[in-house]
Amino acid sequence: MNKKGDLTATRREYLAQPLRRVSLNSDPLTQFAMWMEEAIAVSSDDATSMTLATADKHGMPAARIVLLKHFDENGFAWYTDYRSQKGDDLAENPQAEILFYWYGLERQVRIQGRVEKLSQQQGKAYFNQRPLASRLSAAASCQSHPVADRETLEQAVKELEERYPDGDIPHPEQWGGYILKPVRFEFWQGREGRLHDRFQFNLTDKGWDVQRLQP
Numbered sequence: 001m002n003k004k005g006d007l008t009a010t011r012r013e014y015l016a017q018p019l020r021r022v023s024l025n026s027d028p029l030t031q032f033a034m035w036m037e038e039a040i041a042v043s044s045d046d047a048t049s050m051t052l053a054t055a056d057k058h059g060m061p062a063a064r065i066v067l068l069k070h071f072d073e074n075g076f077a078w079y080t081d082y083r084s085q086k087g088d089d090l091a092e093n094p095q096a097e098i099l100f101y102w103y104g105l106e107r108q109v110r111i112q113g114r115v116e117k118l119s120q121q122q123g124k125a126y127f128n129q130r131p132l133a134s135r136l137s138a139a140a141s142c143q144s145h146p147v148a149d150r151e152t153l154e155q156a157v158k159e160l161e162e163r164y165p166d167g168d169i170p171h172p173e174q175w176g177g178y179i180l181k182p183v184r185f186e187f188w189q190g191r192e193g194r195l196h197d198r199f200q201f202n203l204t205d206k207g208w209d210v211q212r213l214q215p
Ligand SMILES: Cc1cc2nc3c(=O)[nH]c(=O)nc-3n(C[C@H](O)[C@H](O)[C@H](O)COP(=O)(O)O)c2cc1C
Pocket: 049, 062, 063, 064, 065, 066, 067, 068, 078, 079, 080, 081, 084, 085, 086, 087, 143, 144
């Protein structure tokens, strides 16, 4: 790379393995579950991290990484602070895309859908499962809002520790989960010479409709 950040000569081949129509599961959730299992086997640390893309009411997009915490026929769930930028975006425009990139497998999955809040009970149940330090940070922080300095945050954590010496931090009402209910999936498999395999599933009245997309 030169000093101007020219990355055009940075390239590699994507050779992992093909994704064939015959081996694609007709249920995208099952296909996703299979790929997630393989991704966890390759690199359990990062497999569940996903880019969450939202847009505000003006259509301005915003993307950030969050961790997928559970998925099933009800949707794909993550936890956060409802007062964050993503919370504001989702309140105005409850549609989003989540994206997984699994490096070692040369795979990408995109999932679009409508987003709903999980119940307070679900938020509380997961909050109470988290390690103490994570609960303290979540309770001390109003995510995505400005703060004067780090000391202010550390002081807020210290005050909580003093107030709840038993570590029983109350679940903040504004901290909880979202669930994305899929209407579209895309499974992307990197292939040699950039002739990649892509399959898109769209939800119709009759179920999932699948088509191959050009790379
Ligand atoms: C690996 C990784 C995992 C993260 N997981 C979460 C998460 O599960 N929930 C969350 O609110 N933020 C998570 N973050 C922080 C977000 O990327 C982001 O900074 C934060 O949610 C505020 O985003 P917003 O201002 O767009 O709402 C994670 C960041 C990284 C790099």
